[in-house]
Amino acid sequence: xxxxxxxxxxxxxxxxxxxxxxxxxxxxxxxxxxxxxxxxxxxxxxxxxxxxxxxxxxxxxxxxxxxxxxxxxxxxxxxxxxxxxxxxxxxxxxxxxxxxxxxxxxxxxxxxxxxxxxxxxxxxxxxxxxxxxxxxxxxxxxxxxxxxxxxxxxxxxxxxxxxxxxxxxxxxxxxxxxxxxxxxxxxxxxxxxxxxxxxxxxxxxxxxxxxxxxxxxxxxxxxxxxxxxxxxxxxxxxxxxxxxxxxxxxxxxxxxxxxxxxxxxxxxxxxxxxxxxxxxxxxxxxxxxxxxxxxxxxxxxxxxxxxxxxxxxxxxxxxxxxxxxxxxxxxxxxxxxxxxxxxxxxxxxxxxxxxx
Amino acid sequence: xxxxxxxxxxxxxxxxxxxxxxxxxxxxxxxxxxxxxxxxxxxxxxxxxxxxxxxxxxxxxxxxxxxxxxxxxxxxxxxxxxxxxxxxxxxxxxxxxxxxxxxxxxxxxxxxxxxxxxxxxxxxxxxxxxxxxxxxxxxxxxxxxxxxxxxxxxxxxxxxxxxxxxxxxxxxxxxxxxxxxxxxxxxxxxxxxxxxxxxxxxxxxxxxxxxxxxxxxxxxxxxxxxxxxxxxxxxxxxxxxxxxxxxxxxxxxxxxxxxxxxxxxxxxxxxxxxxxxxxxxx
Numbered sequence: 001x002x003x004x005x006x007x008x009x010x011x012x013x014x015x016x017x018x019x020x021x022x023x024x025x026x027x028x029x030x031x032x033x034x035x036x037x038x039x040x041x042x043x044x045x046x047x048x049x050x051x052x053x054x055x056x057x058x059x060x061x062x063x064x065x066x067x068x069x070x071x072x073x074x075x076x077x078x079x080x081x082x083x084x085x086x087x088x089x090x091x092x093x094x095x096x097x098x099x100x101x102x103x104x105x106x107x108x109x110x111x112x113x114x115x116x117x118x119x120x121x122x123x124x125x126x127x128x129x130x131x132x133x134x135x136x137x138x139x140x141x142x143x144x145x146x147x148x149x150x151x152x153x154x155x156x157x158x159x160x161x162x163x164x165x166x167x168x169x170x171x172x173x174x175x176x177x178x179x180x181x182x183x184x185x186x187x188x189x190x191x192x193x194x195x196x197x198x199x200x201x202x203x204x205x206x207x208x209x210x211x212x213x214x215x216x217x218x219x220x221x222x223x224x225x226x227x228x229x230x231x232x233x234x235x236x237x238x239x240x241x242x243x244x245x246x247x248x249x250x251x252x253x254x255x256x257x258x259x260x261x262x263x264x265x266x267x268x269x270x271x272x273x274x275x276x277x278x279x280x281x282x283x284x285x286x287x288x289x290x291x292x293x294x295x296x297x298x299x300x301x302x303x304x305x306x307x308x309x310x311x312x313x314x315x316x317x318x319x320x321x322x323x324x325x326x327x328x329x330x331x332x333x334x335x336x337x338x339x340x341x342x343x344x345x346x347x348x349x350x351x352x353x354x355x356x
Numbered sequence: 357x358x359x360x361x362x363x364x365x366x367x368x369x370x371x372x373x374x375x376x377x378x379x380x381x382x383x384x385x386x387x388x389x390x391x392x393x394x395x396x397x398x399x400x401x402x403x404x405x406x407x408x409x410x411x412x413x414x415x416x417x418x419x420x421x422x423x424x425x426x427x428x429x430x431x432x433x434x435x436x437x438x439x440x441x442x443x444x445x446x447x448x449x450x451x452x453x454x455x456x457x458x459x460x461x462x463x464x465x466x467x468x469x470x471x472x473x474x475x476x477x478x479x480x481x482x483x484x485x486x487x488x489x490x491x492x493x494x495x496x497x498x499x500x501x502x503x504x505x506x507x508x509x510x511x512x513x514x515x516x517x518x519x520x521x522x523x524x525x526x527x528x529x530x531x532x533x534x535x536x537x538x539x540x541x542x543x544x545x546x547x548x549x550x551x552x553x554x555x556x557x558x559x560x561x562x563x564x565x566x567x568x569x570x571x572x573x574x575x576x577x578x579x580x581x582x583x584x585x586x587x588x589x590x591x592x593x594x595x596x597x598x599x600x601x602x603x604x605x606x607x608x609x610x611x612x613x614x615x616x617x618x619x620x621x622x623x624x625x626x627x628x629x630x631x632x633x634x635x636x637x638x
Contacts, residue, residue: 051535071538072546078539084532088554101541145540 001027001062003048003153003188008057010043010212017043018054019212027152030189030204032220034196036235040212041192045155048190049076061152074153077146081158083138085130085145091117092126094141098149116148119178136167147178156191160198172201196238200224208232225355229348230276239281239306242316243344246277253277253341256314259291264338267352275351278342281306284318290335298326309334380611387412387608394603412604415596416612427609430592434572435616437503437588441510442567446560448511449518454548456519457526458534475519478512483576494581501583509577514567521566525559526552558628565624572617589613 003025010018017040025031033041046052048059050071059066066074077098085094095116099109117123120140130138139159146154160168160175193199199206200220207217208228215235216228227233233241247254249272254260263270293309293316300306305320309332318334326332343352385400388408399405418424455461456472490509491500499505529552537547578588593609596602 046535049535049539051538070543071535072541072543074539076539078536080532080536082530082532084530084536086533086537086551086555088551098540101546142536149540 001152001186003027003066004058004060005048006058006060008044008047008054008059010047010052010054016040016212018047021057021212021214023207023214023217025153025188025190027186027188030191030202031207032199032202032204033190033192033207033209034194034199034236035192035209036194039210041194041209042157043212044209045078045157045190045192048153049078049155050074075149075151076153076155077149077151078155078157079139079142079146079159081161083135083142083162085138085141087130090127090129091122091133091141094130095145095148098145112148112150113144116144119147120144120174136163136171139163139171143178151187153188153190156189158192158194161194172198176202196236199236206236208235210235226350226353227278227342228350230278230344230350231348233278233342233344237280239317239319241278241280241342242284243276243278244314244316245346246275248272248275256312259311259314261338264341266339266354267341267343270343270352274346276344276346276348278344279316279336280340281317281319283337283340284316284334285336286320286332287335288333290333292331292333295326295328295330295332297328300325307332383607383610386603387605387611389604391600391604412602412608415602415605416608425592425595427589427592427612430587430589431612433503433586434589437506437510438568438571441507441514441571442564444507445511445514445518445567446564449515449563450522450553450556450560452515453519453522454526454552456523458531472519472523475516478516479520483513487576487580490577491580500581501585503586505581506578506586506588509581510571510574513574513577514571517566517570518563521563522556522559525556525562529555561624561627565620568620569617572613 005021005023005025008018008021009016019040021044033044035041043052047054048066050066050069053067086097089097092113095113096109099112104112114123117126120143122137122140122144125133125137130141133141139162143159146156160171163171189204191202191204193202203220205217206220206223208215208223210231215232216223223232223236227236227241230241230243234243244255248263248267248270251263251268252260253263253267255277291311293311293314295307296310296315297308298305299308300323303321303323305322305324305326307318307320307326309316309318340354341352342350342354345351381400385402386394388402388410389399389406390409390411393399393406396406402408415424416427419426452475456468459468461468461471494500494505494509497505499508533555534547534552537551538544542550573590574588575590575594578591579594582588582591590613593606593613596605596609
């Protein structure tokens with residue numbers, strides 16, 4: 001069984017919210033839609049759920065025309081970024097709601113609800129009111145409700161963003177387990193996220209979307225190693241991959257007047273010309289012999305420090321593997337791992353990846 | 357500093373409470389006075405400062421032939437008209453508000469906000485403007501001086517309030533709740549009745565409270581659209597006025613007429629503080 005999206009477009013205003021999207025989702029697999037805010041992730045999920053009708057294109061699920069089926073008969077489940085539950089019902093009734101709606105047998109509902117509650121760890125909270133739960137627990141209820149439905153398509157729209165850091169980490173681990181469980185039920189799992197790290201950790205197929213257009217789809221490893229365009233490289237890395245204009249001329253790679261390097265061996269075959277050079281923040285390191293950059297901002301993130309650096313018109317972000325405070329306009333010397341350089345055409349297409 | 361703040365807070369609360377409660381106490385004591393006690397200077401404490409009497413109250417329940425005004429009939433008329441009109445206004449207003457909040461309407465340049473404004477604009481107009489049209493309208497329907505006619509007019513007056521409050525309420529209820537209901541297998545009607553409506557009770561109570569207050573205190577239309585057969589409380593009370601203003605029975609009448617509002621306000625307030633008005637729908 002598979003879900004087929006064929007040339008879906010949605011243009012409510014002047015701008016495309018979805019632009020000619022064709023995708024194939026196989027059951028039993030997990031897909032992560034990765035894109036920035038307002039890139040069209042939610043619209044795509046809502047279109048699959050049936051809450052939004054596209055202007056053109058078709059959706060087929062298992063040979064049925066999905067677009068002719070109204071939302072309430074599509075048998076999909078969706079978890080929102082906000083914690084959406086039914087405030088007038090207690091936890092058990094919230095989870096049982098879709099099953100009751102389906103007029104399922106009472107005893108069966110009881111066991112299904114229990115199973116779902118066990119999966120998300122809500123046993124003991126059956127008769128609590130939604131308002132009496134913490135954010136994380138509320139989201140678990142929403143998740144349990146969508147699991148109990150045993151829907152063929154499970155849509156998760158950034159389900160973890162509104163949780164605090166620790167809860168997010170914990171729930172993400174549980175998510176992975178849950179996904180493995182739901183693999184057996186052969187449902188299609190579509191997870192929207194803005195966080196590249198989260199997408200990589202979930203380790204499914206990644207679909208990169210921007211401005212309503214699919215930029216690349218493939219396995220997490222593939223998207224990470226061979227981003228199709230400079231845009232993909234920016235979206236799929238956190239901090240975004242540093243993309244700068246460069247010139248390849250006479251065996252040297254020139255980024256600006258002061259930052260120039262001998263062309264590394266693996267790039268020797270590349271013809272002279274203008275390119276975009278991509279360097280991951282993690283591939284930049286402090287080096288006394290390196291290039292001098294001014295610190296614009298330094299932010300401490302866990303055990304690392306993100307340095308926003310500038311050398312004339314050249315800007316980059318470096319991840320430094322230690323916690324240290326840098327002053328603004330302090331001069332640091334950096335260098336980068338020359339074997340990890342990406343090259344993109346000026347138009348953005350990948351020209352060279354270190355993993356090729 | 358916090359201590360000063362607490363002191364000031366309670367000081368002003370007490371001040372305000374006195375300001376609100378004093379007229380009631382005054383009216384209560386006045387209602388038990390007679391002519392001499394009222395005109396004989398400021399007195400407050402019964403038995404000590406003046407001899408209490410039930411004359412002021414008995415006038416309200418005596419029939420006209422014995423010099424009273426008998427407010428019992430008008431009292432029930434007022435309750436019936438106010439409650440019926442409020443109930444219908446809330447039902448219709450809630451449905452209208454939900455549609456205005458969730459669906460997009462467009463007819464030329466007229467859009468959702470314009471329709472909402474149309475409802476509210478009914479209350480912007482001074483009531484006097486409406487009096488003659490209403491009179492002609494009801495007389496052509498043969499509904500002058502009848503409960504049905506009054507209910508009809510009050511629905512026109514009260515529904516805008518209900519729509520206004522409920523549109524605002526629904527706008528604060530996340531759309532995703534409706535959407536989740538749809539995804540969970542409800543058709544749009546089931547989503548409204550099974551999910552949205554049970555969560556709208558606080559909003560409907562507030563709307564109901566306002567409808568009841570505005571319906572109950574209306575004098576103008578009750579005065580213009582009724583004559584003898586059907587009379588509402590505010591109109592009847594005015595009949596008390598004569599060459600000597602009977603402060604004692606006016607006070608009694610004022611207390612009697614404000615009592616239902618106080619009761620309604622207490623019930624609604626208790627429910628509101630229990631039911632987490634909008635916090636429930638975070």
